[in-house]
Amino acid sequence: TQLLEQSPQFLSIQEGENLTVYCNSSSVFSSLQWYRQEPGEGPVLLVTVVTGGEVKKLKRLTFQFGDARKDSSLHITAAQPGDTGLYLCAGINWGKLQFGAGTQVVVTP
Amino acid sequence: DTGVSQDPRHKITKRGQNVTFRCDPISEHNRLYWYRQTLGQGPEFLTYFQNEAQLEKSRLLSDRFSAERPKGSFSTLEIQRTEQGDSAMYLCASSPTSGKNIQYFGAGTRLSVL
Numbered sequence: 001t002q003l004l005e006q007s008p009q010f011l012s013i014q015e016g017e018n019l020t021v022y023c024n025s026s027s028v029f030s031s032l033q034w035y036r037q038e039p040g041e042g043p044v045l046l047v048t049v050v051t052g053g054e055v056k057k058l059k060r061l062t063f064q065f066g067d068a069r070k071d072s073s074l075h076i077t078a079a080q081p082g083d084t085g086l087y088l089c090a091g092i093n094w095g096k097l098q099f100g101a102g103t104q105v106v107v108t109p
Numbered sequence: 110d111t112g113v114s115q116d117p118r119h120k121i122t123k124r125g126q127n128v129t130f131r132c133d134p135i136s137e138h139n140r141l142y143w144y145r146q147t148l149g150q151g152p153e154f155l156t157y158f159q160n161e162a163q164l165e166k167s168r169l170l171s172d173r174f175s176a177e178r179p180k181g182s183f184s185t186l187e188i189q190r191t192e193q194g195d196s197a198m199y200l201c202a203s204s205p206t207s208g209k210n211i212q213y214f215g216a217g218t219r220l221s222v223l
Contacts, residue, residue: 004151031210042113042200042214043152088151092210096165099151 003027004091004100012106016078021103023089024071030093032072034063037086037102079107111135113215115201121221122191129187130218134203141184142212143176144200145169152200158184159206191222 004025013019023032031050035043047056049065049072056063060083062075076083084107090097114133122128134141139160144152155174156166160181170176173191178184188195198219202212 009149033210040118040219041216042202044214045211048210090151095210096154097152097210097212099153101150 006100006103010104020075029091033090035088081107115215119219127189132184132201138203139206140204142202146198193222196222
């Protein structure tokens with residue numbers, strides 16, 4: 001059972017479009033991480049957000065942590081085919097990661 | 110390459126057989142984690158080690174599963190009497206003790222039980 005709900009489950013867009021994926025929970029987390037996973041590989045950490053209301057930018061990716069530290073969003077501007085992958089959020093409490101089911105993003109040229 | 114390595118990358122076995130996977134963490138990382146990931150799901154925590162000590166095990170880890178990290182370096186995960194429901198990707202991750210919750214994942218071992 002995944003305590004973190006991610007939406008949408010699947011997103012297919014054209015190169016150059018923007019997209020937002022969401023991560024929601026009824027639990028409060030001390031921090032939250034976003035990972036990207038490509039087929040046949042393990043997840044790779046993109047960002048850690050710690051403070052409620054925090055916004056972090058990583059090139060074309062913008063991550064936001066909700067004020068109550070229960071939810072987060074990832075926004076990608078001008079998506080590129082290289083952004084294709086499974087985006088996973090993971091809540092952290094007492095050093096333990098709890099993952100959502102992920103959003104599969106496909107960016108077509 | 111000094112990342113987390115897992116062996117084998119793929120394993121096909123028949124139901125009832127035993128399998129063993131190996132994980133070599135990043136050198137000097139004290140913590141080592143095992144996760145299981147099924148299709149359409151995120152990784153689920155199985156167990157973790159601080160050096161050679163197994164500190165926590167998930168309820169997902171039935172008595173057919175056993176993990177060891179005998180010298181505090183590499184780890185093995187054994188599944189006895191495999192069942193079709195064990196088919197999944199088994200991921201290993203490592204982190205330094207002071208790593209601020211940063212875990213580095215291996216590429217995983219994909220297990221298919223026929």
